[in-house]
Amino acid sequence: MTAESTAPAPASTTPGRVLVTGGASGLGAAVVDAVLRSGGTPVVLDRDISAVSGVKAFEVDVADRAAVEKAVREAAETLGGLDAVVTAAGIDRCGKLADVEATEWEKVIGVNLMGTVSVVRAALPYLKETHGRVVTVASTLGKRAVADATAYCASKFGVVGFSHALAAETGGEIGVTTMIPGGMKTRFFDDRTEQYKPQDDSRLNDPANTAQAILFALNQPTGCEVREMLICHEEEGSWP
Numbered sequence: 403m404t405a406e407s408t409a410p411a412p413a414s415t416t417p418g419r420v421l422v423t424g425g426a427s428g429l430g431a432a433v434v435d436a437v438l439r440s441g442g443t444p445v446v447l448d449r450d451i452s453a454v455s456g457v458k459a460f461e462v463d464v465a466d467r468a469a470v471e472k473a474v475r476e477a478a479e480t481l482g483g484l485d486a487v488v489t490a491a492g493i494d495r496c497g498k499l500a501d502v503e504a505t506e507w508e509k510v511i512g513v514n515l516m517g518t519v520s521v522v523r524a525a526l527p528y529l530k531e532t533h534g535r536v537v538t539v540a541s542t543l544g545k546r547a548v549a550d551a552t553a554y555c556a557s558k559f560g561v562v563g564f565s566h567a568l569a570a571e572t573g574g575e576i577g578v579t580t581m582i583p584g585g586m587k588t589r590f591f592d593d594r595t596e597q598y599k600p601q602d603d604s605r606l607n608d609p610a611n612t613a614q615a616i617l618f619a620l621n622q623p624t625g626c627e628v629r630e631m632l633i634c635h636e637e638e639g640s641w642p
Contacts, residue, residue: 431609449463535576
């Protein structure tokens with residue numbers, strides 16, 4: 403008679419069906435590529451899907467809750483369910499509080515925080531069916547605030563708090579990971595004025611590295627969760 407093994411179930415070899423917001427560019431596109439390379443099936447939600455090819459994509463503004471609910475439902479039905487959600491959509495509006503138009507400031511909250519919440523809420527029933535996982539994308543500026551970034555910091559601090567509370571609320575039902583990336587070499591900085599652009603992009607991380615960290619979290623064995631991970635370039639300036 404042999405003793406019953408207490409080892410955890412092996413890690414999944416594929417992340418399965420993964421919904422990625424902001425999947426048309428930047429970190430989101432890197433996640434889509436990583437999921438494909440690992441044998442998974444990604445589906446993209448983005449406000450501009452013209453550059454997306456080879457995967458199913460839905461055009462939607464994540465700040466529009468009703469549109470998000472419809473898009474998530476259609477995505478889940480298309481794939482026959484969901485195994486994971488990665489909320490990589492994000493925007494910024496730099497400037498002092500008094501100088502950033504209120505509508506623009508609120509748009510950052512609408513996309514980064516409320517968009518994250520809306521997507522997760524809509525996907526929750528599908529994820530509970532599969533004991534799936536959520537990876538929310540926060541930022542090092544969700545841990546450490548800087549000037550001229552009140553909207554972005556507020557939104558990312560909010561994502562951190564939301565994610566931690568969600569993990570506490572859904573323990574044993576779904577997995578929740580808060581991913582905290584430092585600056586990355588993406589088009590995220592393109593629409594900023596020069597004073598708010600990185601002066602040395604050699605200290606920006608490759609988004610593919612962050613995507614691999616996200617895949618690591620998604621591929622943990624049953625019963626094991628990566629609750630929070632901070633990943634950045636070795637010379638990252640916004641951490642600690």
